[in-house]
Amino acid sequence: MSALELGLPAPMPELGLPERVTIWEMSPRDGLQSEKNLISPATKIELIQRLATTGLPVVEAGSFVRPDRVPQMAGSEDVLRGVADVQVRKPVLVPNLKGLERAVDAGAAEIAVFLSVTESFANANLSTDRATSEARAKEVVTAARAAGMPVRGYLSMVFGDPWEGPVAIDEVVGLATRMREWGVGEISLGDTIGVATPGLVKATLDALTPEIPVAELGLHMHDTYGQALANVYAGLQSGVSIFDASTAGVGGCPFAKSATGNLATEDLVWMLTGLGIGTGVDLRALLDISQWLGAALDRPITSRVATALVGKETQ
Template sequence: MMDLEERITMTLSLPAKVRIVEVGPRDGLQNEPKYLPTDQKIELVRRLAAAGLTEIEVTSFTHPKWIPNLADAEEVTRAVADLPITPFALIPNRRGLDRAMAAGAKGVTLVVSVTDAHNTANLNRTTEASVTELLELEAEARQAGLKTRVSLSVVFGCPFDGAVAPEHVAQIASRFVEAGAPRIGLCDTIGVANPAQVHALSTLMLTRFPNTEFELHLHDTRGQALANTLAGLQAGIRSFDAAVGGLGGCPYAPGATGNSATEDVVAMLHAMDVATDVDPATLLDAAALLADWRDTPLDSAAWRIARSGGAACGTPAVRATA
């Protein structure tokens, strides 16, 4: 007879390795009340690259009036061009793509909300208007040799319209799939998803569009980000966005709080023998930069453990200066 651990191991279907896309320098900083100076943004990206993260959203090419914390997008993008990473930039429209390409971005994340209410609040246009433009821009970016990701926001719930039907999400995703977009992100923008919901939508997408890579972008508003990560893994998702320190939030999504903390996601995965190529100790060095700068504590259990002198999942304790 199998013991409990053997039964659990058989129940969990875990991959040997997953990809972590670091979004802290973009999504983590965009809603912070305090401005992180440009030289420190650049140093943050360098520390994240040193930790082994190879895809990093370094900024957003949105109008500085709307996201003042990322007004130095060109400078940051150019300053990290020498790193062995793909520096992604979030772009919402034609102007954003033009700026990103001129600055030397190697990858772009194109964003659209699946509800008109949130897309209008976020981008001042309907979902259909954004989709129409982004289909053209995504193809243009790929033709120019850039890596592309399409992020579908509020797929698990909208702060204005409430629940979102999975078939509605699939219909929008299908247009990008048919156009050849290789990667599509399913974003829990305000952190309302539960594990059953994440598993169901992820399974639907992977089954219906088997040749497309789907990614999860999760927020920890209700403390379910790690549980939702595990649900995504069980469904077959192999790429996850996360933000160092658990920072994040959208200025146009009431109630949204921080992203999945990169160090927490990595700690959980490594404890389950799922490889990420990310070094936990060096990652905490990147978190230390934010902790020294921020006026409030980081939203990361791994950081709190390290700061108290403990060690998580085999990671040596680090000296936190915050």
Template sequence: MVKIVEVGLRDGLQNESTFIPTEIKVECIQGLIAAGLKHLEVTSFVHPKWIPSLRDADKLVTSLPRVHEVSYRALVPNRRGLERALAADIDEVAVFLSASETHNKKNINQSIADSLTSMQEVTALAISAKKKVRGYVSTVFGCPYEGKVSHRQVIEICERLLSYGVYEISLGDTIGVATPKQVKQMLRSLGEYVPMRTLAGHFHDTHGTALANSYVALEEGISTLDSSFGGLGGCPYAPGAAGNMATEDLIYMLEGNGVSTGVNLSNLCAVSVKLQEWLQKPLPSRVLHHYVAAAKR
């Protein structure tokens, strides 16, 4: 079975200008759980001025339904964010940095070295509080400023994160430029130094390659993939880009190839339809479009 990490409520909504009320987010979460998703990244404990759409992080986490085998995760940028996450009693936390120096400085306002130092502290504190820690590495397959990112850079960052106690590292194709060949080459390089079971794929669909990249990642031994219901999300460095890989499209591909996901596709689409109504715009998932069209016949 492939583990799907649903990131729409964090990675997706952080790109939306419309603030979704906490109560609606909770309804979406309940629907996603009912559809069979068990790993949900629900928010980010960043300062509200940076991501206004996630300003209700504390309220949201304390409002979440506690369901057996369902794990909630939140992104934390620093020690202060971790303290808020722990106060809200989140199940897991996620730390993040970029694989390219320029993107990291523009995105986090730190060098990679400084980010790693901060992540080591945050990870240690989280583990001491008995919380699991996931790591995100952005721009693994390409940087909007530097272009190609070296395999050695990615390998060294992943090795450092694992040494800190991070249990899983999500490899981000942040601007959606990766191709299947690139994914295969990167994973084979990483596989010589890092256990494949500790890696996950996080592909954006800017150039329509997210599903193909995910399929190749599975062939190379990855068993965890990130996706966003409805295809929520976007890329600030590629205006008009589709953004995150849609969970519906991923489920359709996997189940059609005999790979079990434990997710009910119709129930999942129903959640995305409700959110479309709140956002007052169609979401990019191709499978969702088909579901909506079929419902009108």
């Protein structure tokens, strides 16, 4: 049986690209946070347990935000405690010092903080201005690093904002540089509304890499306009080796206009496999989870690879 019949493309390596990448699996947090059907902590625990069997090295487990703001993230303490013995990295998103305290009490070993490059989205998502949100994030990073915890930073609206339009690259560089100075060890650049194109991705990375090593930068691409994989490829050409994705393509952002369409992990793994880039991820196992998650959410999956391969199997 050929690799294609097994659900894998034939690898054709390309010179100059990373030999291996790290995939941050986002479905239990960023994937679920905007879904309309509430998912129980038990189902979230099962999702993380299933994802851990695929070879994914990092599965973001939850978010310690106010449940009235993001109801899908209620019960993150129970989820984190319920997956304590699951052998993958399980970072959680923390918005402030109170959230950090809750996360530590639940057993968190590493955290992430979240900031917007634009003023409009800071108000929409964080209910405060940029300066205040930055001060809160800095407090969290300082406290977490003092406790020996690794911290990841998410930057949203890096490539465009639905209220403000195009985003100045120097604003991105300035905020990313400040976060690194606080002690953030890795920064994920978010295309929150999916408007980036490959040239803009490369230009942004070209501006960032003199200040921040490319090994510390990741890309979080949305597929709202069908550009996510093209933008990943542009990132690979620039040396990026960290990519965020969500199984079945679930999720988006509940506070941003048109922020649908997380990049499906299956689609990302398919392309990387075809480029001969190692991920350590079992695509067939991922496809099974994709179908299970779609059923749990009672909605169609958006992964092109899952749709193609599962449809082929049922013919």
